[in-house]
Amino acid sequence: xxxxxxxxxxxxxxxxxxxxxxxxxxxxxxxxxxxxxxxxxxxxxxxxxxxxxxxxxxxxxxxxxxxxxxxxxxxxxxxxxxxxxxxxxxxxxxxxxxxxxxxxxxxxxxxxxxxxxxxxxxxxxxxxxxxxxxxxxxxxxxxxxxxxxxxxxxxxxxxxxxxxxxxxxxxxxxxxxxxxxxxxxxxxxxxxxxxxxxxxxxxxxxxxxxxxxxxxxxxxxxx
Numbered sequence: 001x002x003x004x005x006x007x008x009x010x011x012x013x014x015x016x017x018x019x020x021x022x023x024x025x026x027x028x029x030x031x032x033x034x035x036x037x038x039x040x041x042x043x044x045x046x047x048x049x050x051x052x053x054x055x056x057x058x059x060x061x062x063x064x065x066x067x068x069x070x071x072x073x074x075x076x077x078x079x080x081x082x083x084x085x086x087x088x089x090x091x092x093x094x095x096x097x098x099x100x101x102x103x104x105x106x107x108x109x110x111x112x113x114x115x116x117x118x119x120x121x122x123x124x125x126x127x128x129x130x131x132x133x134x135x136x137x138x139x140x141x142x143x144x145x146x147x148x149x150x151x152x153x154x155x156x157x158x159x160x161x162x163x164x165x166x167x168x169x170x171x172x173x174x175x176x177x178x179x180x181x182x183x184x185x186x187x188x189x190x191x192x193x194x195x196x197x198x199x200x201x202x203x204x205x206x207x208x209x210x211x212x213x214x215x216x217x218x219x220x221x222x223x
Contacts, residue, residue, distance in 0.1 A: 023201045028187050029066030029079065031198050034207045037082055038062020043171040044162075046082040048113040049127040049144060050193045051184030052151045053078030054158060055175050076151070076181025080193055081126040106136025112147040126208060128198055129191040144192025148184065155181055 032038070039062045040046070044055045057063040057071040059078025065071040072078045112127060131143040138146045159179070165171045183189055188197070198208045 023196070025187060025194075025197045025201075028185070028197065029061065029069060030200060031080065031193075031204075031207055032060055033204065036060075038064050040082055041172075041175060043165060044175070047078075048081050048125045049147060050078065050080045050188055051076055051148050052113050053082070054162060055177065058082060074176070074182035075155075075178055077184065079185060080198075104135065106139075109133040109136040109143075110138050110146065111150055112143050113150060126193060126198060128208060129188070129194040142192070145190075148192070152181065 037060055041055050041057050041063060044053075044058050047053050047058070050059075053059050053072065054075050056073050056075070056077075057065075058075075059072050059082065060080035061069075061071065062082075063071050066079065110133075127144045127147055129142070129144055132141060133139050133143055133146065159177055162171060162177045166173060166175065166177065184192075188194070195208065196202065199205050200207065
């Protein structure tokens with residue numbers, strides 16, 4: 001006769017046996033890889049990390065979009081950095097490409113992703129979620145969350161610069177420049193891109209390195 005009794009629960013793991021945690025980003029597009037950056041919209045500035053893009057189609061996957069997906073639809077919604085990947089303080093190649101975190105002044109660490117020129121950026125990009133500031137008003141707090149807050153605070157000034165460039169023909173008129181930026185990808189909106197995602201669940205640890213062999217960067221150490 002059929003029974004409605006409670007099913008026997010699965011046995012608990014033996015003491016000391018690790019229980020793997022399911023990879024939390026299986027529904028997200030895979031990080032493309034170190035130095036792999038898709039084609040970018042014409043005339044738009046490069047940026048240091050996820051959620052800091054100035055226009056639709058500007059992110060790690062570029063105007064082609066992630067495999068099987070459309071390109072991101074708005075400023076602030078992009079997946080990860082478009083600036084040349086680098087590992088440490090002052091190694092950025094252009095404006096807006098400094099990550100900040102382990103090394104640098106308090107002013108630099110309070111303005112991640114908003115440096116004014118080449119070699120003025122503080123620390124590596126992309127800005128992984130685990131990284132925290134070691135100096136300045138943001139000391140001990142998330143670099144990525146600070147970078148997103150700076151991006152939002154600077155958006156109106158950025159927008160005016162983009163509109164002026166568009167009026168001068170430096171940016172195609174078809175590029176949308178919104179009044180307000182969109183939200184970052186939902187899986188990362190409260191943290192930024194984790195090292196687990198960037199490294200493909202630790203399978204591709206070379207996808208990112210950052211200064212701090214002590215592990216303070218939350219990523220692989222500089223060699």
